[in-house]
Each structure stands twice: as structure tokens, then as C-alpha cells.
Amino acid sequence: MTDYRRLRVALLGAGSVGSQVASLLRQHADELADRAGARLELVGIAVRDVDAPRDAELPRELLTTDADALIVGSDIVIELMGGIEPARTYLLQAINSGADVVTANKALLATHGPELFDAADQVGAEVYYEAAAAGAIPIIRPLRDSLAGDRVQRIMGIVNGTTNYILDRMDTEGAEFADVLADAQRLGYAEADPTADVEGYDAAQKAAILASLAFHTTVPLDTVHREGITGIDKSTMDAARHAGYVIKLLAVCERLSGDDGESISVRVYPALIDRAHPLASVHGANNAVFVQAEAAGNLMFYGAGAGGVQTASAVLGDVVSAARRHIAGGVGVGESTLANLPIVPVGRVTTRYQITLEVDDRPGVLATVAGILSEGRVSIATLEQTVVGDGADGSGVARLVIGTHKALEQDLSETVDRLAASGVVERVVSVLRVEGD
Amino acid sequence: MTDYRRLRVALLGAGSVGSQVASLLRQHADELADRAGARLELVGIAVRDVDAPRDAELPRELLTTDADALIVGSDIVIELMGGIEPARTYLLQAINSGADVVTANKALLATHGPELFDAADQVGAEVYYEAAAAGAIPIIRPLRDSLAGDRVQRIMGIVNGTTNYILDRMDTEGAEFADVLADAQRLGYAEADPTADVEGYDAAQKAAILASLAFHTTVPLDTVHREGITGIDKSTMDAARHAGYVIKLLAVCERLSGDDGESISVRVYPALIDRAHPLASVHGANNAVFVQAEAAGNLMFYGAGAGGVQTASAVLGDVVSAARRHIAGGVGVGESTLANLPIVPVGRVTTRYQITLEVDDRPGVLATVAGILSEGRVSIATLEQTVVGDGADGSGVARLVIGTHKALEQDLSETVDRLAASGVVERVVSVLRVEGD
Structure with a gap:
């Protein structure tokens, strides 16, 4: 066995x-040493309570409640506590004591990423976070390194496994949201409080x-437009299927070009996707990230979006990278935010829409609806009218499914308000964006 | 504009x-400088003939036939000449003069990779080659870095666009191989001499x-088992479709476990894939690499496998990475081949098979066939018999499509030979492996 240098690894x-x-660090120690060029010695695991019951058997002597003492003198610090504090303080402490840090903490990165990256830059360390987005799917390195010479135009990601599981079962089984959610909770796919997933907070991070x-731009979390999937019911899902679409909760990151230069839009919402689109066939709790780049064209990265062992794979890849950098010497690669493109609100984004x-059901109504759309600069691409029953006042009710050409979100939203107030519309059943052109 | 250090980039x-x-280097110069932390100055382009007609307008003053002079004093050398020599000599020269090198040359890497990696190791340089496998799809970094803490069990790749284009059209249009190949040649998807693609040489590299x-193992090209797609005709394709499969030319890299430890198998052949498998929906000239890892589970990487501008994206990503390393200092990450697992011949591989x-068409024949299979340790999973017409001697002919359980390739191959010589088999129509379990 090669006599490798030892690197001290702390786990929080x-x-x-x-x-x-x-x-995995202990199980594959020899193999990891060969790959990293150093032995990765797990020197301690910081926990809140050393006596708490745990899934796996961890050596009792490695457990400690004294994270500060553990961090001092470590070469690599892995933060898997989650939450903002004390994770943030520990990571800054680790960086300032000369360690490279590995984290899967999306909430922390989405809110305090720049602070961590700056601190690492100051001392020439590096922050690794492959596990923070899309679980085991390698997406951070492809974006940061492989596509560093290209210009990303758009990312459309299914980045939350829980909501994809729910939407997929609603689509394939015709089930109702509440029933599938209850199932998902029972099976451990969804938390007891599912808000972070179903309201899109996790996807927004x-x-x-x-x-x-x-986009080499600092994107504060509060600039990300966010809508969840709680408004998607069986009838909306059925209508989408009927029209050849599937509904997915998408994280859309888009480069926009206008007269006043480039800008970006970052938004999370349930959207209609054509069934022939590669994202449409992402089933169950899987994740996928579809990337459109100027030179590379269309790329897709697919895999498990969550799960303990899957996410651990991404974390260990980062640990090996950090170890290699320690051995190689040199300063870490910093985050590039020099483009710093302006981030536009969702109102300035254009997409296609499907309005239901x-x-x-009386003469002249269609003309009124068409007139309001036209005045609102919303152009009709497809229209389907069906009779659905009787209205509140005893007259007939028709359902209109209107597919629009690309329209400005702000125009669309104002137009829908005017439709709702027009006197001829009984109910706005749904307004969904169509993505993936 | 930030006053960056300049790095001299030579293009061969x-x-x-x-x-x-x-x-792209000139068009996006400012943006690339921000990302790399250095201005990437294209100092020259080595060509065989400066007056040859070219696709793009290249500044005449950058063209030179003197590659040696160009390489001396360059910080980054990009080799896109193809072929073994003089590419190999130029790259060694570049490495030994202290440059990082970027290459898309799969033939060279598959035959002289270890020599290049060793040379780079000696001087602390790095060899970048994201463009050498699967074109624009980021697969090298995911395998080398993201999955460095995991154990890859199997890779199944559609890594040749030409053959996927041909097989996809045969599948979707019911066309014959020769007709689609002629079309592909006309459209520029296939070379005038298509051997490297259709015989699987490109995929094998x-x-x-x-x-x-x-697998962190040196894999000499001659240990890769290789079969092409020229034997796949319309009837084979139709039979595959009928059975719920699609035929894809697959590069399969597999870790095997046996009593005497681990080994690997690397093989390229047309195989049957279930239509529900993610690889089955890779259409046209696209590529995809499906990776199964112990911890990460199933991952797939999808995108354009070839094309000038798409491949250029991968090359430029490497150039930015090389520049960042130059700026950061430290030695390059070497290739890890310390596992050096034994590579087994294809005869020792087990897969499922479909034998046609x-x-x-007379009593006792099925019993004879079943007996030969059983003696040969090939177990029948599915069987379908249809009457197809008259044999050479005027008697009836039946077609047997036999799906096997997993069998050793060597057993299977000997069994097929015995079937052919048995006197009851008129013709072995096809023997195809089934992959993707």
C-alpha cells in the first residue's frame, strides 16, 4: 500500500x-486514498447529542458535540447539518482556519453563498457543493467547468424529487394531489410539513x-419567482394530458436579450411541457436538469435527486476533489460573478400560456374574450371550446382552453384580471405557462 | 475592464x-477572461497549408505551418489535428515545455493516453480531453471528479452519433441499412468511408x-471487444421492435465480481435495449452515457455527440479550466490508474441474449434445440415460434426467437455453433445481447 500523506477530515x-x-469514507478508505493521493482520515463527527439514536452504526469515539475543537486543525470540513446557523459560522471558521469545505446546504448557499465564496477567496480555499443541487447528479462541475467556455442560454430543471413524485403519480394514475401527498408522506418521500417542497422553496434555492x-451572477434568493404545486388538481392534470402536455415543477433560469443589453430571469413554477420533451419522461422522485447552451446545444443530466447514499456520492466526490487540491497546492478556483447581469422580475418574462x-355559453362571449386578449397584446395560438354544464344563473357554461403565443407575463396577468372582471367569465380555472420550446 | 494576466494559447x-x-475564443474574449481570470490570447494556428480553403474566416496572420515554433512559449496548447502523428509528438513537446494541453483526439488518447498522462505527471501539467468522448456532453469531469468518491459499476454509452442516426432511422422508418447509410453520407452525418463509425472503431476508442x-485502470484499445452494425438488417430491427426492444450500438464498460476478485469488461456491440430504458429514447445523432454507480445509483448524461461548434464548447471549457489552473498554481491532477483491474475477454462476460x-418445422426439433441449449448451460427465459414458409428441401420452416437468462458469452457462442451444426437449424438469423437490466 502506498504511504500517503494523511488529510484530517471533519464531519459536521x-x-x-x-x-x-x-x-463510505471508512469502507472505501484504500480506494479513496489511491484516487485522492492522500489518506482521508475521519477525525470526528460533530453532533448535537452523542447518544441520539442513528440510522447507521458510527464509531462512538468519533462523535463529539464540540464542533469548534473538531474544526481547528482539519484539512477538509464537511458540513451536512443543514439550516443557516450554526452551519454558516462553522463553515466560515473552517475556511478561515485554512480548510477546504464541502457542503450540501442549499439553504445556506442560496442565502449566504457570496459570503462563503468571498471568505474562501481571501485565503485561497475552495467551497465544494456538488450535493447542494440535484442530489447525486453531477451538475455543478459541468456548469462551472465544462461549460465555462460556452454561454448558457437556459436551464430547465426538475430539481425537487418530492413534487416530481407527486405530479408523476397524479399524471400516470389520475390521482388527486392530497391523496398522493399523504402517500408520499407515508413512504418518506415527503416531510410531515411538506411546505418547503410543495410550495417550491426547495426548488427556488x-x-x-x-x-x-x-450566468456568473449573484442571484439573491428573493429575486427568484416562486410558485408551488398545491393549486394543481386532477382536472388541471387531466386537461394537460388531453392537450399533449405533462405538468412539471420547473426551475427555469433564463438569459434574456433586450435593447438595453442582457438580463436574466430565475423562476420556479408548475409548467406545461410537451410530452415529447426529454424532461417529460422524468418519472418518480428523479431529478433532471436540461441545459441549453449557445455552442453545446441541448444537454440533459439525469439521476436521483435525493436520498442519503446518493447524496453521499456527490459529497465524497467533492471530498476527493478537495483532497487532490490540497495535495496539488495552489489556490482554489473562486466563483465567477463578474458578469453580474441584472435580474428581471417575472412580469418581464415572456412564455407561452395555456388559459382555461x-x-x-351564449352568443358574443367568444368575441368578448378574444377582444380582451387582443387588447392585452396576448395572441391566440390554439383554442378549444367544450360545453361543460350549467352556470350559477341557470344558463349554459362552456370551457375555453386557450393556448397563446409568447406573451409578456405582465400583459398576460393584467389580461387575465380583465377577463375575470369582464362579466362573461364565470371562473378562471387555471393559467399555466408552457415551457420547453 | 480588469487588467488580466495574458496566457498564450496555441491551436493545432x-x-x-x-x-x-x-x-469563439475571439468572439467571447472578454467574458472568457472574466471566467478564467486571464486573457486567453490566441497566438497562432498551426495548419498544413495556410492557403487551403476553410469553413470559417480565420485571421491570415495567425496561420502558420511551423507548429514547433508555435508550441514553444505557449501556456496552453489545443490539439485538434486528429490522428496519431504528428499530434502525439506535438503534445509531448508542449507538455515538456510546460504547457497544459487540451485535446479532442480520441484515437490518440485510446492508444497513447498513458504516455501523455505520464509525461504531464512528470512536469505537473495536466491533459484535458472533455471533447474526446461524447462530444459536447460533460462526461469526463463527472467521471473523474464528481464520481471520484463512488464506485462505478457499469457504463452504457451511445457514443457514436452516426450509428445512432442510422439505427434510429431504421427503427422509426423501417428503412434498410444501406439506404440510410447513403442518406447519412449525403447529409454529412457519415464519412465517405464509414468504417470507423459503422464498424464500431470510433465507439471502441x-x-x-x-x-x-x-475504473482507474489502463484500458488498452486492443482489449476492447468490438462489433459494428453492418449485420443489422431491417428484419432484425423489425423483430427487435416486435419484442419490445430497440437496437443501439452500445459501449459497455462493466465491473465484474468473481471469486478471484474484481475485473472489468469493455465491449462495443449492437445490443437490444428495452424501450422503457432511458437510452432507448436517444434519437438521431445524439449521444448519451448511462452510468450506474454504487452510491449515486443511475445517472444519465445526454447531448450532442459531435458537430464542430458543439465539440468546440467542450474544448473551450477545458481551455478555461487549464487557464484557471495556470493562475491558481499547483500541479495538475494526474490520471489515477492505481486500481489497474484485470480486463477480461468478452467470452467471460454474462448477458442475456436473443437468438433467432x-x-x-417438424416434430422433435424444439426438443433438440432445447436439449442443446440446456447442455450448453444456456437457460431459456422466453420462446416464440412462428411458421415462416418453406425450407430449401421443400419442408416447412419455423422461426424460433429465444430469449435467454443470463449466460456466459463463451457458453452461448459454443452453443450457437452446436445449434448451427445440429442438422435441425436451417439458419442462425441473429444472436444479439440484451443490455440494460
């Missing part, structure tokens, strides 16, 4: 990912991370 | 990829590169 957190990382990388309305 | 070759690289990386036979 021993949850489902952390315990897998600890176990990942969108901010991906957009920052792709219930209208009074 | 000005074909379809080279001219795109030259053009890429398989060797991917397997070396994935024409047999005499």
Missing part, C-alpha cells in the same frame, strides 16, 4: 447523508444556485 | 472544431477512454 452532522458519508453558476376559462 | 488544426474554437477513467433461428 450525522443524519441520513452524514452517516452514509462516514460509512436550487434555482438560485444553478443560475448563479450558469369557464364562460357563459 | 483548423478543421471544423478548430475554426469554431478560434472564432471512446469506450477505452471512459473505462480507464471509471430458422429451423425445420
Whole structure:
């Protein structure tokens, strides 16, 4: 066995990912040493309570509640605690004591990423975070390195496994949202409080991370437009299927060109995708990131978006990279945010839309609707009218499904308000963007 | 504009990829400088004939026939000439004069990769080759870095665009091989001499590169088992479709476990894939690499496998990485081949098979066939018999399509020989492996 230099590795957190990382580090120690060029010696695991019950067997002597003492003198610090504090303080401490840091903490990166990157830059360290977006799927390095010579035009990502699981079952089984959510909770795919997933908060954090990388621009989390999937019911799903679409919760990061130069838009919402699009066939709790770049064309990265052992794979890849850098010497590669493109609000984005309305079934109504759309600069591409039953006042009710050409979100939104107030529209059933052109 | 350090970039070759690289380097100079932390100054383009007609307009003053003079004093040398010599000599010269090198030359890497990597190791330089496998698809960094902490079990790649284009059209249009090949040649998807593509030589080179990386093992090109697609005709394609499969030319790199430890198999052949497998929906000239890793699970990387500008994207990503390393200092990351697993011949590989036979349509034949299979340790999973017409001697002919359980290639091959010589088999129509379990 080669006599390698030893690198001291500290682990903060021993949850489902952390315990897998600890176990793989020991299980594959020799192989990892060959690949990294150094022995990765796990010197301690910081936890809140050393006596708490855990999934995996971790050596009792490695557990400690004293994270500060553990961090001092470590070469590589892996943060898998989650949350903002004390994770942020520990990572800054690690960076300032000369360690490279590995984290899977999307919430922290999406809110305090620039602070961490700046601190690392100051001392020539590097922050590794492959596991923070799309779990085991290698997407950070492709965006940061492989596409560094290209210009990313758009990213469309299915980056939340829980919502994809729910939407996929609603689509394939015709099930209702609440039923599938309950199932997902029972199976461990969704948390007891599912808000972070189903309201798109988790996806928005990942969108901010991906957009920052792709556009070399700092993307604060509050500039990410966010809508969840709780408004998607069986009838909306059925209508989408009928029209040849599937509904996916998408993180869309887009470069926009206008008269006043380039800007970007970052948004998360349920959108219609053509069934022939590669993203449409991403099933279950899987993730996929579809990237359109000026030179490379269309790329897609597919795999498991979550899971302890899957995420541990991404974390360990980062640990090996950090170790190699330690051995090679030289300063770390910093984050490039020199483009710093302006971030536009969602109102200035153009997409296609599908508007579903219930209208009074009487002469002249279609003309009124068409007139309001036209005045609002929303151009009709497709239209389907069906009779659905009786309205509140006893008259007939028709359902209109209107597919638009590309329209400005602000125009569209104002137009829908005017439709709702027009007197001929009984109900705005749904308004969904169509992505993936 | 930031006052960056300048790095001298030399380009060897000005074909379809080279001219795109030259053009993008100049077109996006400011943006690339921000990302790399250095201005990438294209100091010259070595060509065989400065007066030859070219696709793109290249500044006449950059063209030179004196590659040696160009290489001396360059910080980064990009080799896009193709072929073994003089590319090999130039790259060694560049490495030994302290440059980092970027190459898309799969033939060279598959045959002289270790020599180049060793030379780079000696001087602390690095060899970048993202463009050498699967064109614009980022696969080298994911394998080398992102999955460095994981254990790759199997790679199945559609890594040759020409053959995928041909097989896809045969599948979707029911066309014959020769007709589609002629079309592909007319459209520029296939070369006038299509041997390298249709006989699997190109895919075998890429398989060797991917397997070396994935298994940390030197994989000489002559250990890669290789079969092309010229034997696939319309009837074979139709039969595959009928059975729920599609035929793809696959590069399979597999880790095998046996009583005497681990080994690997690297092979290229047309194989049957279930239509529900993600690789089955890779259409046209696209490429995709499906990776199964112990911890990460199933991953897929999809995109354009060839094309001048697409490949240029991968080359430029490497150039930016090389520039960042120059700025950061430190030695390059070497290739890790310390695992050096034994490479087994294809005879020792087990897969499922589909055997199609024409047999005499008379009592006892099925029993004979089943007996030969059983004696040969080939177990039948599915069987379909249809009557197809009259045999050479006037008796009836039946077609047997036999799906096997997993069998050893050597057993299978000997069994097929015995079937052919048995007197009851009129013709062995096809023997295809089934991949993707």
C-alpha cells in the first residue's frame, strides 16, 4: 500500500447523508486514498447529542458535540447539518482556519453563498457543493467547468424529487394531489410539513444556485419567482394530458436579450411541457436538469435527486476533489460573478400560456374574450371550446382552453384580471405557462 | 475592464472544431477572461497549408505551418489535428515545455493516453480531453471528479452519433441499412468511408477512454471487444421492435465480481435495449452515457455527440479550466490508474441474449434445440415460434426467437455453433445481447 500523506477530515452532522458519508469514507478508505493521493482520515463527527439514536452504526469515539475543537486543525470540513446557523459560522471558521469545505446546504448557499465564496477567496480555499443541487447528479462541475467556455442560454430543471413524485403519480394514475401527498408522506418521500417542497422553496434555492453558476451572477434568493404545486388538481392534470402536455415543477433560469443589453430571469413554477420533451419522461422522485447552451446545444443530466447514499456520492466526490487540491497546492478556483447581469422580475418574462376559462355559453362571449386578449397584446395560438354544464344563473357554461403565443407575463396577468372582471367569465380555472420550446 | 494576466494559447488544426474554437475564443474574449481570470490570447494556428480553403474566416496572420515554433512559449496548447502523428509528438513537446494541453483526439488518447498522462505527471501539467468522448456532453469531469468518491459499476454509452442516426432511422422508418447509410453520407452525418463509425472503431476508442477513467485502470484499445452494425438488417430491427426492444450500438464498460476478485469488461456491440430504458429514447445523432454507480445509483448524461461548434464548447471549457489552473498554481491532477483491474475477454462476460433461428418445422426439433441449449448451460427465459414458409428441401420452416437468462458469452457462442451444426437449424438469423437490466 502506498504511504500517503494523511488529510484530517471533519464531519459536521450525522443524519441520513452524514452517516452514509462516514460509512463510505471508512469502507472505501484504500480506494479513496489511491484516487485522492492522500489518506482521508475521519477525525470526528460533530453532533448535537452523542447518544441520539442513528440510522447507521458510527464509531462512538468519533462523535463529539464540540464542533469548534473538531474544526481547528482539519484539512477538509464537511458540513451536512443543514439550516443557516450554526452551519454558516462553522463553515466560515473552517475556511478561515485554512480548510477546504464541502457542503450540501442549499439553504445556506442560496442565502449566504457570496459570503462563503468571498471568505474562501481571501485565503485561497475552495467551497465544494456538488450535493447542494440535484442530489447525486453531477451538475455543478459541468456548469462551472465544462461549460465555462460556452454561454448558457437556459436551464430547465426538475430539481425537487418530492413534487416530481407527486405530479408523476397524479399524471400516470389520475390521482388527486392530497391523496398522493399523504402517500408520499407515508413512504418518506415527503416531510410531515411538506411546505418547503410543495410550495417550491426547495426548488427556488436550487434555482438560485444553478443560475448563479450558469450566468456568473449573484442571484439573491428573493429575486427568484416562486410558485408551488398545491393549486394543481386532477382536472388541471387531466386537461394537460388531453392537450399533449405533462405538468412539471420547473426551475427555469433564463438569459434574456433586450435593447438595453442582457438580463436574466430565475423562476420556479408548475409548467406545461410537451410530452415529447426529454424532461417529460422524468418519472418518480428523479431529478433532471436540461441545459441549453449557445455552442453545446441541448444537454440533459439525469439521476436521483435525493436520498442519503446518493447524496453521499456527490459529497465524497467533492471530498476527493478537495483532497487532490490540497495535495496539488495552489489556490482554489473562486466563483465567477463578474458578469453580474441584472435580474428581471417575472412580469418581464415572456412564455407561452395555456388559459382555461369557464364562460357563459351564449352568443358574443367568444368575441368578448378574444377582444380582451387582443387588447392585452396576448395572441391566440390554439383554442378549444367544450360545453361543460350549467352556470350559477341557470344558463349554459362552456370551457375555453386557450393556448397563446409568447406573451409578456405582465400583459398576460393584467389580461387575465380583465377577463375575470369582464362579466362573461364565470371562473378562471387555471393559467399555466408552457415551457420547453 | 480588469487588467488580466495574458496566457498564450496555441491551436493545432483548423478543421471544423478548430475554426469554431478560434472564432469563439475571439468572439467571447472578454467574458472568457472574466471566467478564467486571464486573457486567453490566441497566438497562432498551426495548419498544413495556410492557403487551403476553410469553413470559417480565420485571421491570415495567425496561420502558420511551423507548429514547433508555435508550441514553444505557449501556456496552453489545443490539439485538434486528429490522428496519431504528428499530434502525439506535438503534445509531448508542449507538455515538456510546460504547457497544459487540451485535446479532442480520441484515437490518440485510446492508444497513447498513458504516455501523455505520464509525461504531464512528470512536469505537473495536466491533459484535458472533455471533447474526446461524447462530444459536447460533460462526461469526463463527472467521471473523474464528481464520481471520484463512488464506485462505478457499469457504463452504457451511445457514443457514436452516426450509428445512432442510422439505427434510429431504421427503427422509426423501417428503412434498410444501406439506404440510410447513403442518406447519412449525403447529409454529412457519415464519412465517405464509414468504417470507423459503422464498424464500431470510433465507439471502441471512446469506450477505452471512459473505462480507464471509471475504473482507474489502463484500458488498452486492443482489449476492447468490438462489433459494428453492418449485420443489422431491417428484419432484425423489425423483430427487435416486435419484442419490445430497440437496437443501439452500445459501449459497455462493466465491473465484474468473481471469486478471484474484481475485473472489468469493455465491449462495443449492437445490443437490444428495452424501450422503457432511458437510452432507448436517444434519437438521431445524439449521444448519451448511462452510468450506474454504487452510491449515486443511475445517472444519465445526454447531448450532442459531435458537430464542430458543439465539440468546440467542450474544448473551450477545458481551455478555461487549464487557464484557471495556470493562475491558481499547483500541479495538475494526474490520471489515477492505481486500481489497474484485470480486463477480461468478452467470452467471460454474462448477458442475456436473443437468438433467432430458422429451423425445420417438424416434430422433435424444439426438443433438440432445447436439449442443446440446456447442455450448453444456456437457460431459456422466453420462446416464440412462428411458421415462416418453406425450407430449401421443400419442408416447412419455423422461426424460433429465444430469449435467454443470463449466460456466459463463451457458453452461448459454443452453443450457437452446436445449434448451427445440429442438422435441425436451417439458419442462425441473429444472436444479439440484451443490455440494460
